[in-house]
Amino acid sequence: MARHRVLLVEDEEDIQELVRYNLGRDGYAVEAVTSGEAALASARQAPPDLILLDIMLPGIDGLEVCRLLKANPKTNPVPILMLTARGEEVDIVTGLEVGADDYLPKPFSPKVLTARVRAVLRRATAAVADAQTTIRLHDLVIDPGRHEVTVGGAAVDLTFTEFRILHLLARRPGWVFTRAQVIEEVRGEEYPVTDRSVDVHMVALRRKLGENGKYVETVRGVGYRFRD
Numbered sequence: 001m002a003r004h005r006v007l008l009v010e011d012e013e014d015i016q017e018l019v020r021y022n023l024g025r026d027g028y029a030v031e032a033v034t035s036g037e038a039a040l041a042s043a044r045q046a047p048p049d050l051i052l053l054d055i056m057l058p059g060i061d062g063l064e065v066c067r068l069l070k071a072n073p074k075t076n077p078v079p080i081l082m083l084t085a086r087g088e089e090v091d092i093v094t095g096l097e098v099g100a101d102d103y104l105p106k107p108f109s110p111k112v113l114t115a116r117v118r119a120v121l122r123r124a125t126a127a128v129a130d131a132q133t134t135i136r137l138h139d140l141v142i143d144p145g146r147h148e149v150t151v152g153g154a155a156v157d158l159t160f161t162e163f164r165i166l167h168l169l170a171r172r173p174g175w176v177f178t179r180a181q182v183i184e185e186v187r188g189e190e191y192p193v194t195d196r197s198v199d200v201h202m203v204a205l206r207r208k209l210g211e212n213g214k215y216v217e218t219v220r221g222v223g224y225r226f227r228d
């Protein structure tokens, strides 16, 4: 199998070294650049398999780089893992909304780094369940055609909105969806969905799923995900 090519965009030397060394040792071909401008040039010339993108960069920042990469059909499919610092929760939310696939808070251990890189690459290649596919996760069966959810064979009585939220999250296990993305999914129902009411739906959803409710996770300051 060809080696995965990883483009690292990071201006901090120690982190650049850590990533280069550990991913290199695991067999990835790592190209490192220190600015957003250089990242765009490289990715447009030869799209890599994955981009590790620091947010705080000299010149154009990581969020703008992410936006530009996702707006270009040639670089749009490349998964982006943001490297974030403490206190950048707002940037994480923005990054996910402009198309980043996941984020990795600094500082991170080599073990966490390689696990996350592997997970993002795996998710990028695994087909995302389409809107009509029945999803089976843990003891849960989600049947979008019949709008039906069962746990261990027993039907769970969900509202329309709860079903939509669960279906959105479960279609991409492990992915973090921001509040705005969840609202976007359920918008157009009989009443407007506010930030606050999303939380209420989540609480109800978890309760109705019983033991399986623990898989519907709140990611503090960012959003929600269905645990992988």
Ligand code: CA
Binding pocket: 010, 011, 012, 054, 055, 056, 057
């Ligand atoms: Ca930086």
